[in-house]
Amino acid sequence: MFRGASFAWISGAALALSLTAGGPALAQVLEIGDDGAVTTYAGPAVYTAQGAAPILPPEPSTAQTAPPEEVVRLIRESSVRHAVPAEVVEAVAWQESRFNNAAVSSKGARGVMQLLPKTASDLGVDPGDLRGNIDGGAAYLAQQLRRYGGDLRLALAAYNAGPGAVDRHRGVPPYAETQSYVRAILARLSATQAVGARAE
Structure with missing residues (x-):
């Protein structure tokens, strides 16, 4: 018989066979219907008396979320104003x-x-006002980009952890939050560019 094989009846007529070898276990499930038809499932699935259904992977965390129209307009205005x-x-x-x-x-x-x-x-804006908040954020980003010679990674790290932390560590600080923050923004920018390239 198969070394490391395990068998399980799923709903009377369905048989699941899992073969394992050294390393991570990978399962392949065979569903044998009442009429003798065999269906093979190679990925994760949910098994019930009615049969099996594949489990779909979750959406990636960088999935695009569209900002409200007013936010888009204010971001565009502020981005032009602060370059x-x-x-x-x-x-x-x-x-x-x-x-x-x-x-x-x-x-x-x-x-x-x-x-x-x-x-x-310091920026002279009201953080509770939508226009002032976005304009202040864009101005602060512009300050950090100038401070770090256009280095986006360092500017983002400074936006999150403060320029003092970036200066002390001479780079992106070794803080889990800041490193995740920089990675997430760069991933979103990459995804945005990929969507734009496909649209052209």
């Missing part, structure tokens, strides 16, 4: 708040761009 690509401002807004101007973090950061009170004050 920051609109796609970058949009990706930061998505990561920070999912475009929710009512969002407030545990540290008191507010709005679409999650501006801290001191940052908003």
Whole structure:
């Protein structure tokens, strides 16, 4: 017989056969119907008395979420005013708040761009005002891009952890939150560019 084989009856007429070899276990399930027809399932599936159905993988976390029209318009205006690509401002807004101007973090950061009170004050904007929040976020991004010579990774890290942390570590700080933050935004930008390329 098969080494490491296991058998299980699924609903009277269906037989599941799983063969394992050294390493991760991979299963192939054979469903034998009442009429003798054999169906093979090679991926994950749910098995019931009515038969089997494949389990579909979840959507990737970088799936595009469209911002509200007013947010899009304000992002475009602010990106022109502060010479920051609109796609970058949009990706930061998505990561920070999912475009929710009512969002407030545990540290008191507010709005679409999650501006801290001191940052908003330094920039001369009202963090509760949608236009002011987006314009302040774009201005702060522009400051960080200038500070780090156009290095987007460092500018994003500074937006999240503060420029002091980036300067101390001479690069993206070794904080899990900041590293995940930078990766997520770069992945969204990459996905946005891929969608744009397909549309052309």
